[in-house]
Amino acid sequence: MMIIRPLMASDADALLNLAYKAGVGFTSLPADPNHIAGKITASLSAFNSEVDFTTEQSYVFVMEDTHTNTVVGICGIESSIGLSSPWYSYRIGTLVHSSRELKVHNSFPTLYLSNDQTACAEVCTLFLDPDYRHSKNGQLLSKSRFLFLAQFAHRFEAKIIAEMRGVSDENGQSPFWDGLGAHFFDMPFADADHLTGLGKKEFIAQLMPRHPLYINLLPKAARDVIGEVHGNTLPARKMLEDEGFRYQGYVDIFDAGPTLETQVNDIRAVRESKNYLVKIEDHIPIGTVPYLISNTLLDGYRCTMVYIKVPESGPLCISSELASNLHVTALDTVRLVPLFSQHTSA
Amino acid sequence: MLIVRPIKKDDTKTFNNFAAAAGVGHTNLPNNPVQLAQKINHSELSFAASVDHAGEEGYTFVMEDTLTHQLVGTCTADATVGLSEPYYTYRIDQVTHSSSDLAINNRVPALHMSHDYTGASRLSSFYIEPDYRCDFYDQLLSKSRLLFMTCFPERFSATTIAEIKGVIDENGISPFWEGVGRHFFTMDFAKADLLTTSSNKHFITNLMPRYPLYVPLLNQQAQDVIGQHHDDAEDIVNILEHEGIHLEGHVDIFDAGPILEARTRLIRTIRHAEQTQAVMGDEVVQGKRVLVCNNSCVDFRCILARKQSDALVLSKAQLEGLQVAAGNTLTYCHL
Numbered sequence: 001m002m003i004i005r006p007l008m009a010s011d012a013d014a015l016l017n018l019a020y021k022a023g024v025g026f027t028s029l030p031a032d033p034n035h036i037a038g039k040i041t042a043s044l045s046a047f048n049s050e051v052d053f054t055t056e057q058s059y060v061f062v063m064e065d066t067h068t069n070t071v072v073g074i075c076g077i078e079s080s081i082g083l084s085s086p087w088y089s090y091r092i093g094t095l096v097h098s099s100r101e102l103k104v105h106n107s108f109p110t111l112y113l114s115n116d117q118t119a120c121a122e123v124c125t126l127f128l129d130p131d132y133r134h135s136k137n138g139q140l141l142s143k144s145r146f147l148f149l150a151q152f153a154h155r156f157e158a159k160i161i162a163e164m165r166g167v168s169d170e171n172g173q174s175p176f177w178d179g180l181g182a183h184f185f186d187m188p189f190a191d192a193d194h195l196t197g198l199g200k201k202e203f204i205a206q207l208m209p210r211h212p213l214y215i216n217l218l219p220k221a222a223r224d225v226i227g228e229v230h231g232n233t234l235p236a237r238k239m240l241e242d243e244g245f246r247y248q249g250y251v252d253i254f255d256a257g258p259t260l261e262t263q264v265n266d267i268r269a270v271r272e273s274k275n276y277l278v279k280i281e282d283h284i285p286i287g288t289v290p291y292l293i294s295n296t297l298l299d300g301y302r303c304t305m306v307y308i309k310v311p312e313s314g315p316l317c318i319s320s321e322l323a324s325n326l327h328v329t330a331l332d333t334v335r336l337v338p339l340f341s342q343h344t345s346a
Numbered sequence: 347m348l349i350v351r352p353i354k355k356d357d358t359k360t361f362n363n364f365a366a367a368a369g370v371g372h373t374n375l376p377n378n379p380v381q382l383a384q385k386i387n388h389s390e391l392s393f394a395a396s397v398d399h400a401g402e403e404g405y406t407f408v409m410e411d412t413l414t415h416q417l418v419g420t421c422t423a424d425a426t427v428g429l430s431e432p433y434y435t436y437r438i439d440q441v442t443h444s445s446s447d448l449a450i451n452n453r454v455p456a457l458h459m460s461h462d463y464t465g466a467s468r469l470s471s472f473y474i475e476p477d478y479r480c481d482f483y484d485q486l487l488s489k490s491r492l493l494f495m496t497c498f499p500e501r502f503s504a505t506t507i508a509e510i511k512g513v514i515d516e517n518g519i520s521p522f523w524e525g526v527g528r529h530f531f532t533m534d535f536a537k538a539d540l541l542t543t544s545s546n547k548h549f550i551t552n553l554m555p556r557y558p559l560y561v562p563l564l565n566q567q568a569q570d571v572i573g574q575h576h577d578d579a580e581d582i583v584n585i586l587e588h589e590g591i592h593l594e595g596h597v598d599i600f601d602a603g604p605i606l607e608a609r610t611r612l613i614r615t616i617r618h619a620e621q622t623q624a625v626m627g628d629e630v631v632q633g634k635r636v637l638v639c640n641n642s643c644v645d646f647r648c649i650l651a652r653k654q655s656d657a658l659v660l661s662k663a664q665l666e667g668l669q670v671a672a673g674n675t676l677t678y679c680h681l
Contacts, residue, residue, distance in 0.1 A: 097530055100550040102541070103533055106553070185450045185563035195448075207443040207450060212557045214531045249665060278635055 001067070002137055003325050004144040004294075004303040007043045007060040007074075012036055021129060027123045027193050029074065031073055036112035046079070046326050051155050053119075056083050059148070060125065063299070065132070072132045073141045076125035076151065080157050082118035088208070091225070092215070092249040094186070111213040111226075117250065121149075121160040121264065126236070136290060136305060139339055142239060144303040145271035147335050148296040148330040153264055160208040160264050161250075162240055165233045165246060166257025176256035179222025184208055192254055208253055226256040233257075242341055243268045273337035276316035280330050284319045285309050290339040293318075295326045302326045302328055303340060347413070348483055349667050350490035350648040352393045353386050353406045360417040361386065361408070369518075374422065374470040376508065376540065385422075388567070392425070393644045400467060401424040407493065409474070409487045409644075412667065419474035419483070423491040425501055427462035427649045434550055434598040435460050435605055438561070438572070455561040457572075459554060462596065467610060469591075471507040472582050475576045482635060482650060485681055488585050490598070490648035492615040493639045497677050499611070504609045507596075508586050511579045512603025513571040522602035525568025530555055532545060554599060555649075562681045572602040579603075589614045614677065619679040626672040629661035630654050635681040636666060640668045 007015070012033070019031035029036075039060060047055035056078060063073030081087045090111040098105040123145055128138050149156060168174040168189065177189040185192075185207045215223055227247060229237045237260070244267050246262035252259065264270060269292065287309040295304035306322060318326075318332060330333060353361065358379075363543040376382070392403035396651060403425040408417045427433040437460040444451040466653050469491055495502050498588050514520045514535070520527075530553050533537050541549060561569055573593055575583050583604070593610040598605060610616065615637070633654030636681045647668045651660055659677055665671065 026569065096557070097553045097555075099549040102533075102549050104553060106532060108529075110557075122445070164507055184454060185448070185452055187444075187448075187450075196421070206445045207448070207452065209443075209560055210441070211456065211560070213560070213563065214529070215556070217526070217559065218369075219565070225560065345654070 001065075001304055001321070001325055002072075002132075002140060002285065003064050003066055004061050004075075004141065004301075004304055006047050006299055006301055007040055007062050008046065009040055011062055011071055012040060014038075015074065018071060018074060018127065022127045023337060026127055026282050027196055028076075029127055030194075031215075036073060040283050043076075047301075054083070054328065056080050057155070060304075061144065061148075063128070063132075063137070063144075073137070075127075075143050075145055076123070077156065078122040079121050079155055080125060081118075081122050081161075082115060086115055086301040087116055087118050088253050089250045090213075090253050091116055092210070092251065092258070094258070095212075095214075100139055102148060109250075113208060113212075113253065114211060114250070117259065117261075118306045119157055120261070121156040121158075123160060123162045123240075136339060139239065140292065140303075141290055142236070143243070143269050143339065146243065146267050146272055147292055147303055147337065148301055149264050149267065150270040150273045150337075151294070151296050152241040152298060153270070157266055158263055158265070159261060160267070161259050161261045162245055163239055163252060163259050164240075164257045165230040166252055166255030167230055168255060173218075175221040175225050177254055179219040180213070181208065181254055189254065189312055196254065201268055222256070226249050227258045229257055246272075266339050269337045272341075273335050275333050275335050276310075277314075278314040278323060278332045278334055279317045279330050280320050281317045281324050282320070284317055292324065292337050293322070293338050294335045295328050296333045296335060297327065300327055310336065319341040347649060347663065347667055348409055348411055348478075348486060348562075350407050350457065350487060350646075351408045352644065352646055354407045355386060355388050355390070355407055357417055358383060358386060361420060364420050365553050367475075368473045375420075375473060378540070387583055389422075391483070393646070397498075398500050399592065400465075400501060402426060402429055402503060405491070405501075406471065407487070409478075409483070409490075411541070419479045419487045420471060421469070421473070421487055421491055422471035424468040424470060425500070426465050426503055427507070428461060428466075432461060432551065433464055434599045435463055436599050436602070438595045438597065439558070441558075441560075456558040457561060458558045459556070459599070460596070463505070463507050463607075465503055466505040466507045466607075467502040469506065469586070472487060473516045482681060484581050484639060485585055486648070486650045488582060488590070489615050489637050489681075490639065492539075492589065492613055492645055493619060493637055493648055493677055494616060495610065495613075496616045496619040496679075497641050498643060499616075501608055504610055506591065506608050506613065508591055508655060509598060510583055510586075510606060510607040511576040511603045511618075512598055512601030513574050513576055514601060517618060518625075520601040521567040521571050523600055525565040526555075526559065527600055528603075528643070535600065542600070543578075547679075550599070553620070568602070573597050573604045573606055574602070588648075600643045619675055619677050621675055624665060624668075624670055624674050624676050625657045625659045626662060627659040632658050636678045637681060638664075638668065638676055638678040640670050641675055641677055642669070644670055650681075651678075653680075 065177035176191040250259040387404035409419040436457040596605040
């Protein structure tokens with residue numbers, strides 16, 4: 001069984017292995033023991049802290065294969081961003097240039113450097129071991145965060161964003177970077193991306209153009225990728241959009257990948273999730289619909305996926321194995337939501 | 347002999363021909379008879395006006411060959427620009443982006459829409475017939491304005507600029523326009539060029555980009571012509587630069603042609619010009635070339651001559667050309 005649980009101090013080595021597997025492309029998990037130690041400390045502190053909106057709390061979860069006791073995936077939620085160092089994105093605004101006497105009326109999409117997403121929550125740091133990319137494990141890993149958000153909404157800002165990886169080619173070249181950022185500092189995209197992963201985005205932002213940029217003056221290759229995701233990220237984008245996230249015209253300042261946003265309470269899995277009392281039985285009929293199921297504990301959070309039959313009312317019957325993995329017993333509460341929206345297919 | 351004098355209504359026909367020959371990109375010499383007639387009329391009023399400070403006067407000169415009685419060139423000195431309607435240029439500023447943490451210090455040029463030259467005097471509308479682009483005639487024509495400014499400093503501003511035609515190909519295509527202006531105006535360069543002279547310039551405010559443009563983000567063809575002058579303007583640029591009128595980082599908003607700038611009183615001809623009494627004698631054929639003008643405003647005349655001794659000796663024909671008699675005060679400057 002695949003279980004999602006909070007990151008623990010003992011996960012340091014496992015996380016380092018995972019970071020090596022993720023490689024250089026995955027900037028939010030550099031294979032650096034110090035960085036990982038810092039991440040663990042921050043996450044432990046988040047789960048143990050009182051609700052506090054003046055600082056950034058970084059909740060990190062891992063996916064564990066209970067058969068082998070290995071950590072095979074990681075995901076995270078930030079309670080709030082942009083509080084300790086500025087959060088930058090480009091907002092695509094519209095400028096209208098019009099002259100009635102000449103009968104000219106032009107509207108121009110324009111990039112504005114913005115800090116608009118300051119004090120939003122963020123879903124981030126998603127990585128699943130390639131060997132485990134099957135059996136809806138990716139959906140489980142990503143959406144497990146939504147049940148946590150549903151249960152602990154008061155610990156997060158009401159608005160939440162997700163940054164999507166932008167377009168780059170197999171050599172790591174980003175057309176947007178080459179058409180814009182590269183002019184402002186002589187640095188390949190990969191280096192800038194690396195600095196971002198190390199939390200040095202603000203340094204780079206200091207070097208970015210401060211004036212608004214007319215998109216139609218950018219090279220076509222750069223224009224074409226604004227708000228577009230990397231091919232590998234298309235499924236992740238679709239998944240988030242199915243859950244209610246929307247592209248609202250904010251893009252990454254380096255690769256112009258879209259930032260998706262929504263209100264936490266509008267996320268499908270948050271809105272549709274319900275709490276049930278637990279009843280433990282030996283023989284549980286297997287359902288046809290996959291559900292996300294979690295306990296309601298904070299630092300003891302556990303979440304997994306199960307094919308189960310859900311009663312119209314009354315307690316939810318689960319197996320003792322599942323109860324054990326979720327750290328619940330009879331009459332405890334669990335939170336449940338279909339893994340997929342009823343209106344969308346897997 | 348070639349004489350530079352104020353333009354008159356009788357000159358209309360040739361003046362129209364000049365405008366047609368000057369072509370697209372010569373914004374202040376529009377190929378439009380109505381506007382040219384206005385320009386002549388405005389010039390006549392300006393020369394006749396009693397002026398104690400620079401206003402909206404525009405002084406247009408023509409160069410006449412006394413042998414053929416043909417006009418062979420024209421130029422203008424405007425008292426000011428930007429007073430009645432906005433005068434736009436792009437100022438090229440270096441924006442420094444630096445980060446000590448990353449050991450990066452980049453200077454990125456950006457084009458800023460500016461009104462910096464509001465109130466400056468302007469040299470413009472220079473055109474000379476191809477047959478006369480020799481024998482210092484282009485210098486006579488261009489610098490006659492400067493000698494006029496020397497005689498009547500109260501009519502001009504402390505700063506003088508000169509608009510130079512930018513790079514435009516034989517089909518009237520401006521690379522800068524194609525890379526920048528077209529996006530905002532959605533019209534051809536020629537039409538925009540015409541509009542700047544035929545309508546009030548407020549449409550520019552409405553249509554031009556309101557934010558600075560980073561030069562490295564423009565397409566390469568547009569970048570390459572910023573501050574570059576048209577091949578036709580090579581001689582006039584040399585003349586003006588020799589006068590100390592330099593590019594100070596401003597370019598035309600349509601074709602990115604250079605806009606040269608100087609402190610008016612520091613322009614070489616104005617600084618070195620001297621007054622002297624005319625002496626009549628045989629025409630001096632050896633000696634240094636000088637530009638000589640009478641000190642009249644409405645009957646301004648300027649010619650080329652030579653000066654060998656301390657005295658400025660001019661022939662009877664030259665004095666007649668200048669419409670002065672021996673003993674009258676003249677202003678001259680070595681070329």
